[in-house]
Amino acid sequence: MGRRKLEDDDDDNNNNKEFKSKNLQAERRRRQKLSDRLLTLRSLMNKATIIDDAITYIQELQKTSQVLSEQLLEMEGSSEESVMPMKLEIDVAQHDMKKCGIKEEVKVSNIDGNKFLIKIIVEKKRGCFTQLIEAMNYLGFELSETNVTTFSGAMLFSSCVH
DSSP, X not given: OOEEESOOSOTTOGGGOOEEETTHHHHHHHHHHHHHHHHXXXXXXXXXXXXXXXXXXXXXXXXXXXXXXXXXXXXXXXHGGGHHHHHHHHHHHHHXXXXXXXXXXXXXXXXXXTXXXXXXXXXXXXXXXXXXXXXXHHTXXXXXXXXXXXXXXXXXXXXXXO
């Protein structure tokens, strides 16, 4: 069913009949078309074109990097004017922390198997939290249920670590 006879010369010669799929020629034409299109695509994408595209992309990235570097320098230049008040804020925060009797410390408690609770008290400074998270990631810790609390120039960081 679904097949037609290739050779039907004689009704007496029923034993030598061969069958051929209805869609065989259409499938061959489709595959040949696909093959031709792939060859055309390969000829368009030669090595010189790929290298030229890569050079153009790298040049665009360099221009973007230069623009971002200039913007960063501008931002740093404008922030130099406000450095003195920020240093004063840090000194005040450190003084408040010591005045309240808060000391820097690290506590680690085992919860279950390879699950730990970490509590860290540090002086509240700009970028301190970011550095702490980067260090935890570098060490391969998986943080969950993380809390950060600040009070009188101190920062309490607590997290469940796997």
